[in-house]
Amino acid sequence: MAHQETLFPSPPACSPPSLTLHATGQELTIGIEDIMRIVVPCLPAPFFPAAGASRPSPSARVGGDGEDRISRLPGKVLSEILSRLPAKDAARTVVLSRRWRRVWASTPLVLDDSDLLVLPRRGRSDYLPVDWCSVTDAVSRAIGSHRGPIRRVRLTCCVMWLVQRLGMLDYWLRRFADGGAEDLVLFNRPQPKGLYLPADVLRIASLRTLYLGFWTFPDIAGLPRGPAVFPHLREIGLFCVLISTGELEHLLACSPVLEKLAIVACFYFSHHIRIGSRSLQCLVFWKSLTYELAVVVAPHLQRLILLQDYPNLSNPSLRRTRVKIGYTPGLSVLGYLEPGMHQLEIGGVSIESGTKIVPSTMVPSVKILALRVQFGIRKDAKMIPAFLRCFPNVETLHVLSLEADEPTGKLNLKFWQEVGSVDCLETHITKVVFDKFRGERCELAFLKFILERAQSLLKLVVVLANGDQASVDEMLTKLKPLTTAKRASECPTLLAVARDGDSPWCFQRASDLSVSDPFDW
Known part of the structure; x- marks a missing residue:
């Protein structure tokens, strides 16, 4: 060469x-x-996730007679083959025949520079760092030599x-x-x-x-x-x-x-x-x-x-x-709203714990609402009813419980019993997911509040913060009072879940419009 x-x-x-x-x-x-x-x-994901793995070459002989049958395929088929190959492999086809060179020139370029990256081989005496400039050099040659259309580029x-x-x-x-x-x-x-x-x-x-x-x-x-x-x-x-x-x-x-x-x-x-x-x-x-x-x-x-x-x-x-x-x-989907982070304003009105909620401060279209709350911060936890009143038609509520570094006082059951009417909770909410449950009394008080007020509740899911067996047993004991607590709904399903590993919630899921509830799992 x-x-x-x-x-x-x-x-x-x-x-x-x-x-x-x-x-x-x-x-x-x-x-x-x-x-x-x-x-x-x-x-965004690489165009060719399997880049670097061994793959058959377009020049592979088919059959034992040595005849190159692939090159005899129609030009559109060859172009489609090339468009599905990483740039390095597709470019190699130009050495096969004059026909492949013509196909390459007219095939829309799909270029992902991670396909050109030669990763260092650890454990070898000739170990060298990644040569970033060689990748840049290869990209420049690919762009300069391909005179046809361009479809996708990931640099x-x-x-x-x-x-x-x-x-x-x-x-x-x-x-x-x-x-x-x-x-x-x-x-x-x-x-x-x-x-x-x-x-x-x-x-x-x-x-x-x-x-x-x-x-x-x-x-x-x-x-x-x-x-x-x-x-x-x-x-x-x-x-x-x-x-x-x-x-x-x-x-x-x-x-x-x-x-x-x-x-x-x-x-x-x-x-x-x-x-x-x-x-x-x-x-x-x-x-x-x-x-x-x-x-x-x-x-x-x-x-x-x-x-x-x-x-x-x-x-x-x-x-x-x-x-x-x-x-x-x-x-229709909003979250995570976090009282300790966000000052919510609707219709020009800042929402506080004592704000009177009127139609101009409501967003009735929201069906799925997600909150991140430090229940150990009294001021933050008191914002929950105010936030819920702003979204009167919520059907699914996700609450992620955050551990407070410096607790400032926790709300007990009496506070929740004295909370006034909350439309979404009393008429629309059918599912509540409480994530990162650590067994604190303030968390249990909130869950009892949900059970006592949610008249349409069908499912209450409690996801435990710690999945090891000893912790699970302890949390299940602390959750036991919920099974005998007063309920506004006739037959809600109570589920306690110990998750293996971190939550599957991620950026890709959050931004995927085909997923109806990005906070669910």
Whole structure:
């Protein structure tokens, strides 16, 4: 094989160890490793999950007569074969025959740079680190040599700072636009931070899905705008992307058929996020932080998923987010609302434990509601009735019990007995799932409250926090009083469940619109 010179020099030593974020005059340092632990599980799946495994070559002989029957198949069939192969394997077919070269040139390119990654072989004397620049080099050659259409591109391993410095990234994006790319995953491996995303990404009008990671969004001044920018775009994922309120609004305005927006590991401490979209169906705000998340106008929004889990955040005030729900007549799934994290505002009214709930402060469309509550924090637990009153037609209630680091007083059964009318609990709720039960009296008091008030309850599921046998036996003993407790429903089913391992709830499940209840398992 002829020697081919690499296009790129060696990269600098390593990724920066942390990101320093600024919030109202304060600094917060979050380690890159912590960010990557959030981002990596949320990445779109590789196009070819079995990449690297042994697979038959298209050049394999069929039969014992040595005749190459595969190459005699119709061109459309050969093209379909190539489109299902990782780029490295598909490119090898050009050496088979002139016909395969013609097919390769006309086959839509499906490029995933993780297929080109040569992982180090541990336990060998010739162990070497991953050569990221070789991957980048191979991607550049693949894009430059393939002159046909482009279907899907997933770049998570390339050294983007170097690609951009050499002017190649703008060229790549123009090729994606000319080739009619439909799916694009473009991650700047966090090296260095703050790299600006080229504006040419907004010129790929053929896109249907766009996932961006570790970029600074370009200044919107002079950028293409209007529904013609992304007329087919249905999914956007922003992973640790620095984007202003105006830039996000610009992106939404350019996407007239957008169905899913995911904001993952993004930090906007002193900023407002405003969501306005006539087509959006699912909004996921995943392990991100902001001062205010306002869903202003979203008539087709079905699902609003919130997960803001930062237990090691030194300044608790930075965790507080105002969640404003505006015009969302189709919203049916909401959670996790967390009293210790979220200041809920509906119809311009902030919801507090003593707030009088009127029709303008209700969201009657919500059928599935999920709460994360520290029952050891008295103020947080007292917010539960107020939250429930805002959603009068809830049918399924999920409650995740969080352990309080510094308890401030627990609510007893008397408090729950004195709670006034709660419409959803007394008329609509048929299923309650209580997760992470630790056997505390305040948890039992809440469960008794559910049994005494839920007139339509069919099933109460209690998931134990600890699955080992000794703990299970102890928790079952503590749950025994529920079997004789007063019940508003005639025959609810009581289930105690010991789960093996962590909850299966994850980003992919939360954002999957085909799953009717993303909090269930």
